[in-house]
Amino acid sequence: MASNKRKQLINTALELFYREGYHATGIDRILAESGVAKMTLYKHFKSKDELILAVLENRGQAVLEQLNALRDSAAPREAVLLVFDGLHAWISAADFCGCSFINAAAEFHDRQHPIHRQAATFKAAFAEHLRQSLEQLGVADALPLASQLQFLFEGALSMAHVQGPGDQALQARAAAETLLQARGV
Numbered sequence: 343m344a345s346n347k348r349k350q351l352i353n354t355a356l357e358l359f360y361r362e363g364y365h366a367t368g369i370d371r372i373l374a375e376s377g378v379a380k381m382t383l384y385k386h387f388k389s390k391d392e393l394i395l396a397v398l399e400n401r402g403q404a405v406l407e408q409l410n411a412l413r414d415s416a417a418p419r420e421a422v423l424l425v426f427d428g429l430h431a432w433i434s435a436a437d438f439c440g441c442s443f444i445n446a447a448a449e450f451h452d453r454q455h456p457i458h459r460q461a462a463t464f465k466a467a468f469a470e471h472l473r474q475s476l477e478q479l480g481v482a483d484a485l486p487l488a489s490q491l492q493f494l495f496e497g498a499l500s501m502a503h504v505q506g507p508g509d510q511a512l513q514a515r516a517a518a519e520t521l522l523q524a525r526g527v
Contacts, residue, residue: 348386348396350376356397360439364394364449364457394446394457401442402464409471418478419527422491425472426515429495433502433511440503444496468492479527487525491518 354376358367369390373380387393412428413421432438439445443461450457469492476484476491498514 347378347382351378351383351386351393352397352400354378355393356401356442359394359397360442360445361437364446369393391457395460398442398446398457398460398464402460402467405464406467406471409468413471413475413478418475419522422472422475422479422522423515423518425491425495426498426511426518429498429514430509430511433499433507438502438507441496441499444500444503465492465496468495476527479522481525481527487521490521494518494521 351372355367355372358372358375369380369383372393373383383393387396408428409425412424415421416424443464447458447461450461452458453462469488472488472491473484476488481487494514494517498510502508502510
């Protein structure tokens, strides 16, 4: 039962933080919407920052699991490009509010802050996912190309957040295809 309450807190906090921001969302709001008692919250998390870290860790694990499943279910080249198709679907969703990790890094701008570091850790894991995908394609020295693909992805994501959803991910996908073709894959 305690594990369910913890998950409930994380899920409610994720939704609220994503929609309204980390600083703008108070503990009382999370408690009210989750239906969890304050004592239960502090049994699982010593502070709001600890809850935010758990939310980001949970979100990061879920995204990486989705990416790995995608890579395992498609041909290597297509798996790389499907990341951009997934981005297009995400930014086209009615509840799109940007990236939880970019938002966290922006709100906790001190690079030494644990929340900022957690966001950076996820972005590094995403880059590693791209690098591994490219290695499966047989790309030698895959890290520079993985970085370029991530820049395309992150740029499209950021512009969709700033401008509103459009064809940013589709344009990034086209650029990614050009980069892959230039490397002969």
